Amino acid sequence: MTEKTIDTDVLVIGSGAAGVAAALRAAHDGHRVLVIEKDERLGGTTAISGGWLWVPGNEQGVREGDTREEAETYIKYLAKGRHNPEMVDTFLDEVPVAMRFFADDAGIEFQYPQKAPDYQMDAPGAKVSGRAVTVKAADARMLGADRLRVQPYLQSYTVFGYMPEVGPDIATFLKANQNLRAFGYAARKVSKTWVQTLLHKRAYGRTNGNALMTRMITAAARQGIPMWTATPALEIVIDDHGVAVGARIGGEHAGLVRARLGVVIAAGGFSGNAELRRRYFPHDPDGTNHCTPTIGHHGDSLKLAQPLGGHIDDSPHQPASWGPVTTFTGRRGQQRWFPHLRAFGLPGLIAVDRDGVRFANESLSYHDYGVEMIRNDAGRDGTYGWIIADAKAMRRYGIGYAKPWPFPQTYFRRSGFLHKAATVAELARTIDVPADQLQATLDEFNAGAARGEDPKFHRGSNWFHHFKGDMDHKPNPNLAPIDQGPYYAVKIEMGDLGTYAGLAVNTRSEVLDAVGDPVPGLYAVGTAAVSVFGGGYPGYGANIGPAMIFGHTVGRDIAAHAAERAERVSAGM
Numbered sequence: 001m002t003e004k005t006i007d008t009d010v011l012v013i014g015s016g017a018a019g020v021a022a023a024l025r026a027a028h029d030g031h032r033v034l035v036i037e038k039d040e041r042l043g044g045t046t047a048i049s050g051g052w053l054w055v056p057g058n059e060q061g062v063r064e065g066d067t068r069e070e071a072e073t074y075i076k077y078l079a080k081g082r083h084n085p086e087m088v089d090t091f092l093d094e095v096p097v098a099m100r101f102f103a104d105d106a107g108i109e110f111q112y113p114q115k116a117p118d119y120q121m122d123a124p125g126a127k128v129s130g131r132a133v134t135v136k137a138a139d140a141r142m143l144g145a146d147r148l149r150v151q152p153y154l155q156s157y158t159v160f161g162y163m164p165e166v167g168p169d170i171a172t173f174l175k176a177n178q179n180l181r182a183f184g185y186a187a188r189k190v191s192k193t194w195v196q197t198l199l200h201k202r203a204y205g206r207t208n209g210n211a212l213m214t215r216m217i218t219a220a221a222r223q224g225i226p227m228w229t230a231t232p233a234l235e236i237v238i239d240d241h242g243v244a245v246g247a248r249i250g251g252e253h254a255g256l257v258r259a260r261l262g263v264v265i266a267a268g269g270f271s272g273n274a275e276l277r278r279r280y281f282p283h284d285p286d287g288t289n290h291c292t293p294t295i296g297h298h299g300d301s302l303k304l305a306q307p308l309g310g311h312i313d314d315s316p317h318q319p320a321s322w323g324p325v326t327t328f329t330g331r332r333g334q335q336r337w338f339p340h341l342r343a344f345g346l347p348g349l350i351a352v353d354r355d356g357v358r359f360a361n362e363s364l365s366y367h368d369y370g371v372e373m374i375r376n377d378a379g380r381d382g383t384y385g386w387i388i389a390d391a392k393a394m395r396r397y398g399i400g401y402a403k404p405w406p407f408p409q410t411y412f413r414r415s416g417f418l419h420k421a422a423t424v425a426e427l428a429r430t431i432d433v434p435a436d437q438l439q440a441t442l443d444e445f446n447a448g449a450a451r452g453e454d455p456k457f458h459r460g461s462n463w464f465h466h467f468k469g470d471m472d473h474k475p476n477p478n479l480a481p482i483d484q485g486p487y488y489a490v491k492i493e494m495g496d497l498g499t500y501a502g503l504a505v506n507t508r509s510e511v512l513d514a515v516g517d518p519v520p521g522l523y524a525v526g527t528a529a530v531s532v533f534g535g536g537y538p539g540y541g542a543n544i545g546p547a548m549i550f551g552h553t554v555g556r557d558i559a560a561h562a563a564e565r566a567e568r569v570s571a572g573m
């Protein structure tokens with residue numbers, strides 16, 4: 001039987017931010033594009049994300065006074081010498097170009113928050129705003145019948161199905177148990193979500209990463225780009241000159257895709273692949289010490305490129321962007337992850353290790369706190385700690401998935417997720433932490449917290465910390481003593497938001513072979529490729545920002561690269 005063959009110009013593997021960015025630009029320039037996605041739904045991890053893009057040098061940021069020099073200084077400081085300077089240059093050169101394309105040509109509506117501090121505000125070149133950009137909430141009806149094809153939200157993040165939008169919306173939700181106006185606001189949003197879900201299977205309003213993907217997929221549909229779900233790429237196909245000219249694909253469209261201009265691998269990273277984690281994640285030597293909420297990040301990007309010499313560049317000082325998680329097993333055995341992106345730097349919460357010792361500033365970013373967790377538990381069996389809260393913090397903020405008052409705690413306690421005890425000593429026994437040490441940790445923390453200080457780790461000492469705290473709490477948005485029983489604990493484990501180590505690529509995002517030469521016609525973008533930040537996590541949007549910028553660049557340049565190749569062949573080179 002002859003193999004079914006499909007012809008296109010550009011084949012994009014993966015339907016997250018990176019892949020669709022490449023697809024949008026290539027189609028805009030008049031090329032035929034096909035996007036294939038192995039999941040049943042479109043949008044990948046991007047669709048369950050916060051939807052932030054870290055894009056220094058965007059026009060709004062520059063108007064606010066951001067400079068190239070400051071951005072470079074900051075990126076380099078965080079990278080600790082593990083970045084590729086040319087890659088950073090390309091990224092910074094391309095930000096304004098790509099952002100103009102997405103806004104003006106693709107019609108993606110961005111928002112420029114007044115404050116979205118860089119994650120390491122004490123580092124040289126850091127900025128309080130102008131670099132992290134979000135996308136406006138979207139009405140999914142813009143997608144017509146395709147609206148249900150987008151990946152749904154991360155369930156553990158929703159409030160009865162509604163996903164609060166980063167910014168004022170979420171801030172109001174967080175106050176819903178503290179003032180009537182906020183409660184009324186949240187109740188209206190949630191009831192609208194329920195009614196629409198009941199009548200139309202899913203609410204129309206889409207926020208955060210789901211809004212980003214809804215908007216990008218709508219733009220792709222407008223361009224007439226076919227996007228096939230449940231269609232995995234199985235193998236990259238090359239011609240006699242070693243040029244990537246297509247792929248074998250599975251699923252209902254199974255067959256051969258011939259891509260005249262090239263193939264873009266945007267199939268995510270490898271944190272969902274135990275064997276690759278064993279190899280690249282120092283804390284996970286047996287592949288069981290890590291939980292990832294990412295979607296489809298099974299290492300396919302590497303599997304596809306490896307036969308052509310593609311390999312992992314593990315030069316970043318951190319192999320992934322860390323995002324510690326709490327894990328929850330529901331009554332029917334359903335597994336839920338709650339990535340603690342707003343970590344535990346709220347007043348009245350701390351985290352301790354298995355010895356009951358605080359080991360880091362809980363107001364660090366989730367990535368930087370993850371680095372500290374790994375460091376603190378190096379050489380020990382497992383990487384975990386305990387988030388500890390007292391009654392007032394639990395009532396006001398909850399602990400991640402375990403929502404605050406008036407949400408009932410029974411469900412979370414019965415499942416073993418949330419531990420509760422009348423005294424610190426009893427809590428310590430419940431979670432198997434030395435009681436004397438836990439009490440000593442609390443005594444030390446409380447003494448400073450009462451004054452709004454944390455002499456040990458300087459929590460609450462800069463704008464980023466405050467942003468992660470409760471701005472209404474005085475004297476310090478991040479600190480309050482933990483001194484009112486009952487006391488609560490939830491186990492925190494290691495997770496990630498996507499890998500930083502990834503396929504080795506050059507500044508054109510071409511996949512490099514075993515000797516460092518580009519595999520002609522083969523590209524990798526997004527978490528499929530090595531991160532531009534060398535292991536640092538500069539600010540909100542450190543994954544999606546570069547994913548979209550490099551995706552756009554590949555989509556724009558892929559035809560020119562193919563023309564270069566053709567010229568070389570005709571010149572007999």
Ligand SMILES: Cc1cc2nc3c(=O)[nH]c(=O)nc-3n(C[C@H](O)[C@H](O)[C@H](O)COP(=O)(O)OP(=O)(O)OC[C@H]3O[C@@H](n4cnc5c(N)ncnc54)[C@H](O)[C@@H]3O)c2cc1C
Pocket residue numbers: 013014015016017018019036037038039042043044045046047048049050051052053054154231232233234266267268269293294295296297298300301339341496497498499525526527528540541542543544545547
């Ligand atoms: C809760 C959460 C919040 C986050 N918030 C942010 C944020 O606000 N900003 C930010 O920058 N980052 C954020 N991140 C991280 C970010 O979402 C991801 O790192 C980023 O979306 C990765 O984009 P991508 O295009 O590389 O991959 P994805 O969006 O995951 O897309 C890859 C797609 O490829 C598909 N695929 C895999 N293998 C194949 C194959 N063989 N054939 C076809 N398709 C395949 C996958 O199924 C997947 O759909 C967050 C992550 C999480 C979990």
